[in-house]
Every structure is written in C-alpha cells, then in structure tokens.
Amino acid sequence: MDELSKPLLLLVDDDETFRQVLQRAMSRRGYDVIAADSVDAGVQLAKANPPEFAVVDLRMPGASGLELVKALHELDDQTRIVVLTGYASIATAVEAIKLGAVHYLAKPATADEIITAFGRIEGQTGLEVPEDPMSVDRLEWEHIHKVLQEHEGNISATARALKMHRRTLQRKLAKYPVRA
Structure with a gap:
C-alpha cells in the first residue's frame, strides 16, 4: 500500500x-x-x-x-x-x-x-443494563463531572455551583473515578 x-x-x-x-x-x-x-x-x-x-x-x-x-x-x-x-x-x-x-x-x-x-455506525441494543445501581461515590463523581462540563471546565464556577470549597473540589477531581 x-x-x-x-x-x-x-x-x-x-x-x-x-x-x-x-x-x-x-x-x-x-x-x-x-x-x-x-x-x-x-x-x-x-x-x-x-x-x-x-x-x-x-x-x-x-x-x-x-x-x-x-x-x-x-x-x-x-x-x-x-x-x-x-x-x-x-x-x-x-x-x-x-x-x-x-x-x-x-x-x-x-x-x-x-x-x-x-x-461502529450504530449503537448496541444488546448491551446489558446493570442490575445494581451506581454506588454513592460513583454518583457523586458523575455529578461533579456533569456540573464541571456545564461550566466548561471552570473549577471556581463549578465549586460555587456545587456549594463546595474550591480546594475540596480540586481534591475530588484529582482522584481517579470510583467503581460503579
């Protein structure tokens, strides 16, 4: 070729x-x-x-x-x-x-x-839906990242929206994602 x-x-x-x-x-x-x-x-x-x-x-x-x-x-x-x-x-x-x-x-x-x-052109309809809900830690992690995305990656704006101290948010963001 x-x-x-x-x-x-x-x-x-x-x-x-x-x-x-x-x-x-x-x-x-x-x-x-x-x-x-x-x-x-x-x-x-x-x-x-x-x-x-x-x-x-x-x-x-x-x-x-x-x-x-x-x-x-x-x-x-x-x-x-x-x-x-x-x-x-x-x-x-x-x-x-x-x-x-x-x-x-x-x-x-x-x-x-x-x-x-x-x-891949289409989604997979045969994908298994998990039986168990996400853990509370995983839900928190997902929510933080959703709010961060809504604020275009701005840590300060995300911390204000979450009513969280900026340093606390930074510590949580530095962690790897938790298992579902």
Missing part, C-alpha cells in the same frame, strides 16, 4: 509513550499517522491536512480534548473521531458524542479496539 492510499489518522495525546506506541501500532495497521501532544497542535495539523480518522485524549494540559473534537467536526463532519480517556464519565461521553465523536473508549484501549470503534 503506498502512502497516498493510506487513510490519514490524527492522534492527539499528551502521554508521549502512549502516543508513540499507538502511532506505531496504527501505522502497522495501514494508517498514515500524524501526531500531536496538545489540542492546539492537533488543530494546526488538522487544518493543514484534514484527517479521515482521529484519536483524541480527553484530558490534556490546556484545552480539553472535547474542544478538539468540536474543531475537527467543524473542519470535516465526516472525520471518524474516537475519544480516549482514563477519566471516563457519563457526562463527558455524552458531550463527546454530541460534539461529533463516533465512540468513546476508556484507557487503556488497544489499536484493534480503536479500529473497531471507527467502524
């Missing part, structure tokens, strides 16, 4: 090791991969050469990966975007899909899982 017939994939993740490993894996699977470590760098690459596929990390220094999803979708609404995150929440998953992502995967995701996600 020559370089001109390979689909272009934009990979944006601030974790250098993960980015390099995934870049090699996707290249071996037939993609021409361009990579960036921030939303701004990803937007510049996409403007110069619009990708057919994109893998976007949700949480990076500076702007959120959701900003990049929105920008990529505005550049070309046919770009197949998969969002990856180690901080999965219902609120961010819903926002990513609303902004134009085709799928949302929790890290660590393999190259094959990402390629499968690119091909």
Whole structure:
C-alpha cells in the first residue's frame, strides 16, 4: 500500500509513550499517522491536512480534548473521531458524542479496539443494563463531572455551583473515578 492510499489518522495525546506506541501500532495497521501532544497542535495539523480518522485524549494540559473534537467536526463532519480517556464519565461521553465523536473508549484501549470503534455506525441494543445501581461515590463523581462540563471546565464556577470549597473540589477531581 503506498502512502497516498493510506487513510490519514490524527492522534492527539499528551502521554508521549502512549502516543508513540499507538502511532506505531496504527501505522502497522495501514494508517498514515500524524501526531500531536496538545489540542492546539492537533488543530494546526488538522487544518493543514484534514484527517479521515482521529484519536483524541480527553484530558490534556490546556484545552480539553472535547474542544478538539468540536474543531475537527467543524473542519470535516465526516472525520471518524474516537475519544480516549482514563477519566471516563457519563457526562463527558455524552458531550463527546454530541460534539461529533463516533465512540468513546476508556484507557487503556488497544489499536484493534480503536479500529473497531471507527467502524461502529450504530449503537448496541444488546448491551446489558446493570442490575445494581451506581454506588454513592460513583454518583457523586458523575455529578461533579456533569456540573464541571456545564461550566466548561471552570473549577471556581463549578465549586460555587456545587456549594463546595474550591480546594475540596480540586481534591475530588484529582482522584481517579470510583467503581460503579
């Protein structure tokens, strides 16, 4: 397969090791991969050469990966975007899909899982609905992230809306998501 017939994939993740490993894996699977470590760098690459596929990390220094999803979708609404995150929440998953992502995967995701996600066109009606409700800790975590999303990532505004001290909110946000 020559370089001109390979689909272009934009990979944006601030974790250098993960980015390099995934870049090699996707290249071996037939993609021409361009990579960036921030939303701004990803937007510049996409403007110069619009990708057919994109893998976007949700949480990076500076702007959120959701900003990049929105920008990529505005550049070309046919770009197949998969969002990856180690901080999965219902609120961010819903926002990513609303902004134009085709799928949302929790890290660590393999190259094959990402390629499968690119091909997903419809939802899965056969997905099992959990019997047990979410734990109180998980509900709190989900609510905090929903309010944070509503306030566009502004910690101070989110703390005021939750009637919580800013430092308490920052401590809660620094924790990894709790299990359901």
